[in-house]
Amino acid sequence: MTIPDALRAAAARLVASSDTPRLDAELLMAHALGLSRADMLLRQRDLTVPQDFLALLDRRLAGEPIAHITGTRDFWTISLAVTPDVLIPRPDSETLIEAAVDHFTGRSPSTILDLGTGSGALLLAALDQWPQARGVGIDASPAALAVAQENAGSLGMDDRATFRPGNWAVGVDGPFDLLLINPPYIALDEPLSGDVLRDPAKALFAGVDGLDDYRRIVPALPRLIAPGGMAAIEIGYRQADRVSALILAEGLHVRVKRDLAGHDRCLIVTGD
Template sequence: MGVAVALREAVERLTPISATPRLDAELLLAHALRIDRNTLLLRQRDLSVPPGFDALIQRRLTGEPIAYITGTRDFWTISLHVTPDVLIPRPDSETLIEAALDHFGPRSPARILDLGTGSGALLLAALSQWPQATGTGVDISPAAVAVAQGNADRLGLGGRANFRLGDWAEGMGGPFDLILVNPPYIARDAALAGDVLHEPETALFAGAEGLDDYRRIAPALPRLLAPGGMAAMEIGHDQRLSVSALLADQGLGVSPRRDLAGHDRCLVATPGPSA
């Protein structure tokens, strides 16, 4: 079977379960061929379909996320290794890096803290953006810390990134110029579908309202933030007011940022009250 025919048939099979069946099929075939997607698209007529391709399609048909099947996910300007032990990095989370870029302008944060680092996506994206910065990533999961450290080493950032086991900011000393936080924020009884059904529950759910971890993190931010620094905290699309109140109660200035879809996605917290 030629590549074009295999891709067409795979798209037909994936269409009922995926919003991006063509992209899924191309990524899985490229993975099976051990090449990147661009090479696949340029060399379709020269390639043969490997025997393992159908098994990858079968895994996708069960709902398993592409990132877990291929073991990779692109984020910001870097490519990360991901496993079912960590949340899959999403483009929406890049809003936190964009907010930091706007805040610091031509300056560079010197010390960065990433709470709930998971794959290390936010910290490593920030370190790739600011070559003079160093950072610490904290996660309660030993498996996640191992994934993050592996990503740092593969990206050549291991010398500037330190990963440690921890329960949010407990035992952390500051100050940090930039604090990045993407905590669990889904309410326990929320109806879920898609990739999140395969992701670690500890990275998703945060009590009845989805606010449990924000309530723990917010009180630590004033002591950890350096003067002129900022914290960028990811939120659910309907949590701007509730999380803003938690941050304002700690004496922090708060401003929201929207993602590319126009949803409230990030809260920027700074020392001092809101303007």
């Protein structure tokens, strides 16, 4: 079987279990070949299907996320190592970086704080965007911090990114020009499906209404946002009004930014 034939057959098998069957097949084939997806597609008619491709496909058919199979995930302009210890970075979260780019047009934040850093995705994407900036990532999980530290090293950002354990903003001294915050926001009884089922539960659930962690984080924002700075906070698409009310109660300004699907995804918070 040729690689084009194998990709078509794999995509057909994945239709029932994946929203992106063709992409999944291509990523698995590229991983099996040890190539980038772009290189694999350019050379596919000259290559042979590797022996372990079907084993990788079976893992995906069993529900294992692509990021766990390949061990990597692209996010913004960087590629990150990903393990089951961290939330898989998703395109929706790039909305936070987009909001920051819009806010800092023509200038760069000097200091960045990433609360709930996980794999380090948001902080490291921001540091790649602004090479003069430095940042701190906080997470309660030692395993997640190890992944984030590995990613910083792989990207050559060890000297600009510091990771440390913590309980959100407790004990964190500010202010910072940019805060990036992606807390758990799923209600305990909310049904889930797909790859999110493989994410760490502590990175997903936040009490009966999904707002527990916002209630812990928001009171710290007035002291953490520097003059002229901002916080970009990820929210569930039905949470804008309730989380905004918490923020307004602290005397801050807030507006909503939608993701590419048109869903409310990011709250932009300023003190100005």
